[in-house]
Amino acid sequence: MSGLSDCHNISDLRSLGKKRIPGTIFDYIDGGAEDEVTLRRNRDSFNKYEFVPRVLRDVREIDLSTTVQGVDIDLPLLSAPTGMSRMFHHKGERAVVKATHQHGTAYCLSTVSTCSIEEVRETSPGPLFFQIYAWRDQAIVDDFIERCKKSKYAGLMLAVDVPVLGKRERDLRHGHGTSKLRRNTALAALSKPAWLFNYLTSPAWRMANLVNHLPHGAKTTEVIDDVNNQFDASVTWDDAAKMLKAWGGPFVLKGVQSVEDSIKAVALGASGIILSNHGGRQLDGAPTGFDILPEVVEAVGSKTEIIIDGGIQRGSDVIKAIALGASACLIGKPYLYGLAAGGEKGVYRAYEILKSEMIRVMQLIGCTSIRDLDKSYIKKID
Ligand SMILES: Cc1cc2nc3c(=O)[nH]c(=O)nc-3n(C[C@H](O)[C@H](O)[C@H](O)COP(=O)(O)O)c2cc1C
Numbered sequence: 056m057s058g059l060s061d062c063h064n065i066s067d068l069r070s071l072g073k074k075r076i077p078g079t080i081f082d083y084i085d086g087g088a089e090d091e092v093t094l095r096r097n098r099d100s101f102n103k104y105e106f107v108p109r110v111l112r113d114v115r116e117i118d119l120s121t122t123v124q125g126v127d128i129d130l131p132l133l134s135a136p137t138g139m140s141r142m143f144h145h146k147g148e149r150a151v152v153k154a155t156h157q158h159g160t161a162y163c164l165s166t167v168s169t170c171s172i173e174e175v176r177e178t179s180p181g182p183l184f185f186q187i188y189a190w191r192d193q194a195i196v197d198d199f200i201e202r203c204k205k206s207k208y209a210g211l212m213l214a215v216d217v218p219v220l221g222k223r224e225r226d227l228r229h230g231h232g233t234s235k236l237r238r239n240t241a242l243a244a245l246s247k248p249a250w251l252f253n254y255l256t257s258p259a260w261r262m263a264n265l266v267n268h269l270p271h272g273a274k275t276t277e278v279i280d281d282v283n284n285q286f287d288a289s290v291t292w293d294d295a296a297k298m299l300k301a302w303g304g305p306f307v308l309k310g311v312q313s314v315e316d317s318i319k320a321v322a323l324g325a326s327g328i329i330l331s332n333h334g335g336r337q338l339d340g341a342p343t344g345f346d347i348l349p350e351v352v353e354a355v356g357s358k359t360e361i362i363i364d365g366g367i368q369r370g371s372d373v374i375k376a377i378a379l380g381a382s383a384c385l386i387g388k389p390y391l392y393g394l395a396a397g398g399e400k401g402v403y404r405a406y407e408i409l410k411s412e413m414i415r416v417m418q419l420i421g422c423t424s425i426r427d428l429d430k431s432y433i434k435k436i437d
Contacts, residue, residue, distance in 0.1 A: 059397045059404045064412075065368040065389045068405055072143075072395030076250050077243035079229040079236065080142050084391045086225035087335035093343070094335030097366025100343040104375050104433045109421030117417045118424040119410070120159075123383045124210045124305040124327055124360065126182045129159030130410055131377055131425055134402075135334075135364055135385035136186030136212065136309075138167035141260050143391055144398045145253035149178045151394060154402035156181030158410065163212055163385070166199070171263035176206040186212045186309060189290040189298060195268050200301050202264075211302050212329065213295055216310025218288040221337035296323055307362070312341055317351045320359065327360035327382075334365055334387050345376060352380035370412025374420070378428045 062068045073081050087094030119130040134155040141147030148170040155162040161182035164175050172185060185203045190196055203211065223231075230236040244251040262269065299306045307327035308320045320328045330344035330351060344363035351361060363376050364385035373384050386409070393405035417423065420432055 059393075059400055062396065062404060062408070064408060065392060065405060068389070068392040068396050068401065068408070071397070072392040072401070075247060075397075076143060076395045077240050077247055079240045079243050081395065082225040082229060083139075083231070084143065084388060084395065086223055087339065088221035088223055088337055089339035091335060091339065093332050093339050093341050094366075097332070097335050097343050097345075098368065100345040100366065101369070101372045101375055103346075103436055104379075105436055106371075106375075106416075106420050107432055107434050108419060112421040112423070114418040114421060114423055116423060117414045118426070119413055119417075121383060121425060123161065123362070124184070124307065126161055126209050128161055128182070128383070130406075130413065131381075131383040132367075132373055132406070132409060132413075133160055133184075133362075133383060133385050134162045134390055135387040136163040136165035136168075136184075136214075137387050137391055138165045139169055139260065140391075140394060141169035141257070143395045144401075145257040146398050147394075148175055150399035151390060151402050152179045152181070152183070154393075154399045154406065155390070157403060158406040160406075161209065164208075166214075166264055167262055169260050169263055171266075172199070172202045172206050172208070174263065176208075183208045184210045184212050184307075186214055187298070188214055188217065188285070189287060189294040190285045191287045192268070192285060195265070195285070196298065197301065198268070199264065200298070203302075210305030210307060210326070211298070212307045212309040213298060214309045214333075215290075215295070216312065216331065216333050216337050216341075217286055218290065219286055221333070221339070223336060292319060292323060295325075299324060307360075310337075311351075312338075312347065314347070314350050314354045317355045317359075317361075321355045325359060327362060328355075329362045329364060329385065331364045331385070345372075345379075348376065348379045348381060356380050367409075370409050370414070371416045373409065373413055374416045374425075374428065375433055377425050378430060378432045380430075 121131045148168050152162040152175050156179045163184040165186050185208045229239050305326045308325050309329040310331050311328040332341035344365045360382045362383050363381045367384050376384050390402045390405045393401035
């Protein structure tokens with residue numbers, strides 16, 4: 056496989072991305088918590104269902120467009136918030152937001168991004184969401200809310216599945232959070248000359264949203280420690296309610312993992328929930344968003360928007376989720392593999408692959424609009 060045009064599915068993009076960046080960094084994208092059981096289940100859960108295709112219908116035109124949190128998008132897929140994107144490609148979040156918007160959909164910026172709220176807004180005028188944490192330092196949270204308002208972000212996504220960081224053992228082995236990471240990455244980078252050249256000739260990585268809040272001159276490892284110290288294990292529903300009030304716009308809880316909490320989110324007034332286990336990076340043994348989707352749809356589907364993520368690597372995965380009642384899906388790893396494989400063009404390719412797969416599946420099941428998809432198009436395999 057030599058280039059992006061030879062990548063015919065997300066797995067091909069993953070292989071190309073793996074070739075192009077140091078292994079210590081590839082594992083940060085690719086890995087999950089502990090035994091990575093949840094990481095694997097995220098992929099496997101989609102295979103529990105098969106389609107119920109209808110034939111002899113005119114399927115020349117397929118409409119994938121929909122609306123999420125009041126934002127019109129051309130396909131039911133958004134870019135999930137992922138931290139530290141400049142590690143994977145020197146253009147980082149700027150490359151991702153451009154390619155995402157070229158496909159007519161929305162980008163969600165992570166709190167721990169390497170380009171700031173404002174830089175991402177300046178890069179592209181399309182729809183943006185901001186993933187926020189309820190952190191120890193309320194002044195930081197207030198600052199983020201004000202900056203998102205000024206930069207016209209469409210909504211906030213409060214990540215509720217990170218009271219503490221998950222135990223990601225690939226990262227621990229590589230020395231994340233210690234100076235060992237620097238040495239291991241430097242060694243691994245020797246065989247990735249293009250990545251190394253861009254790293255050495257680009258400005259140093261930084262937690263762009265936090266620069267004004269961190270000690271001047273702090274090193275990357277100290278910054279990561281500082282950020283890790285900000286995760287607040289005492290955050291409760293009351294904190295979420297305060298944040299919703301301060302923001303006053305579309306407000307989505309990201310990382311809901313039970314029917315009970317979905318009902319609480321509705322009571323809170325959240326305009327949406329994301330059923331997510333953080334891509335298998337937090338609690339190993341957590342349910343997959345796709346597995347709990349039917350029961351959550353039954354409990355709150357008429358009261359709030361339900362989005363899922365985790366393990367989506369085929370257009371058919373998205374179509375199955377929509378048929379079960381999701382409004383849209385997020386992808387994390389698929390576009391990061393693309394970013395590692397080829398920057399903006401690689402992210403563009405990830406979307407191109409998934410979009411063409413979605414269209415083909417819709418044609419093969421005989422459904423012309425995702426607004427017409429329902430449970431009758433899929434069946435659980437016994
Ligand atoms: C490298 C990486 C970094 C991530 N960083 C964040 C983050 O900063 N904030 C967040 O809410 N979720 C983060 N996530 C989780 C994603 O938003 C999303 O829930 C997950 O990637 C979806 O699963 P998938 O990777 O299988 O598509 C990250 C995921 C990855 C792979």
